Amino acid sequence: MKKLLHIIATPREEGSRTLRVSEAFLEVFTRTHADWTVEELNLSKEKLPSLTVQRLDGKYVLLQGKDLHGELKETWSELIAHIERFMSADTYLISTPMWNFSIPYTLKQYIDIILQPKYLFRYTSTGVEGLVKNRAMVVITSRGGDYTTAQMRGADFQEPYLRFVFGFVGITDITFINAQPMDMGEVLQQEKIALAQEKAREIAGTR
Numbered sequence: 001m002k003k004l005l006h007i008i009a010t011p012r013e014e015g016s017r018t019l020r021v022s023e024a025f026l027e028v029f030t031r032t033h034a035d036w037t038v039e040e041l042n043l044s045k046e047k048l049p050s051l052t053v054q055r056l057d058g059k060y061v062l063l064q065g066k067d068l069h070g071e072l073k074e075t076w077s078e079l080i081a082h083i084e085r086f087m088s089a090d091t092y093l094i095s096t097p098m099w100n101f102s103i104p105y106t107l108k109q110y111i112d113i114i115l116q117p118k119y120l121f122r123y124t125s126t127g128v129e130g131l132v133k134n135r136a137m138v139v140i141t142s143r144g145g146d147y148t149t150a151q152m153r154g155a156d157f158q159e160p161y162l163r164f165v166f167g168f169v170g171i172t173d174i175t176f177i178n179a180q181p182m183d184m185g186e187v188l189q190q191e192k193i194a195l196a197q198e199k200a201r202e203i204a205g206t207r
């Protein structure tokens, strides 16, 4: 059975604007992909492993092209479990608000956990090779402000960052649905959520 991994980076539940858009996406996706399973990874509910000095030693072992052994491998078991869970998916949905022009720290921590040499990418004589092949990603965001304007466009470090980081590991088919502005009046907020939901339903049906 094919799997969509839904990575949630907002701690807000019923109040979340981002999740209102994701729900519209998933409602169509589950209906049009009856043979798929949807697995949720809520980064605020998970106890994400931290990158201790010992675990970081492992990263440098991997960067030298070597494998992890013994105690080092054991200390990496939680990181490897997250990497394997990520790699077990056929497609991804990320639901994230904008926090301080970029992503919430839980999503950054998750990226720091899974983006490991030998697992998600490797260096070759010709450069970097992403190892997450043949997968697509939809990223649903919501932002308080509006980053489509000439004044604010340059302050959006969220979309370019996520595009680069997941492109780096091989995911080049990435679609963004950005609900914005969310905090510049109730009427505008409802209007823009509805617009993003419409786009989300449309994209979910074509995946």
Ligand SMILES: Cc1cc2nc3c(=O)[nH]c(=O)nc-3n(C[C@H](O)[C@H](O)[C@H](O)COP(=O)(O)O)c2cc1C
Pocket: 010, 011, 012, 015, 016, 017, 018, 019, 096, 097, 098, 099, 100, 101, 102, 142, 143, 144, 145, 146, 182, 183
């Ligand atoms: C800690 C924090 C930082 C935020 N930083 C920004 C920001 O840099 N730019 C912006 O437009 N909105 C910012 N916001 C507003 C949120 O992006 C916005 O309210 C969003 O819709 C929240 O999504 P959610 O309801 O799914 O959690 C911030 C909100 C919080 C809580």
